[in-house]
Amino acid sequence: MTVIEGVLQEEKERNLWMQDIYLKEISELPKGSIVKKSKPSGDYYYLKYRSGTKVVSDYLGKDIEKVNQIERAIGKRKHLEGVIKRLKLEYKQISKIVK
Numbered sequence: 001m002t003v004i005e006g007v008l009q010e011e012k013e014r015n016l017w018m019q020d021i022y023l024k025e026i027s028e029l030p031k032g033s034i035v036k037k038s039k040p041s042g043d044y045y046y047l048k049y050r051s052g053t054k055v056v057s058d059y060l061g062k063d064i065e066k067v068n069q070i071e072r073a074i075g076k077r078k079h080l081e082g083v084i085k086r087l088k089l090e091y092k093q094i095s096k097i098v099k
Contacts, residue, residue, distance in 0.1 A: 008098045015091045022080050029077040030070055034060070
């Protein structure tokens, strides 16, 4: 095994390790999107997401601070999903070189 192959093999292992860490982190973050319903008594917020074939709406209430916190967590989840997508592509490319 050449030095380059060794480095690529290490990178391949690191890539899998990072994917695993990010997948665990994603599993703890909320999925879906926040929907605002306006009524005469004020605005109410719901977290909508898909569970199997059903669309689920979880009531969040009126607390805008709580809604903002969940919105940031959803944004983090989407960012990490993009990172994992890039890691999988990188892993595929490395796997073509190192078998």
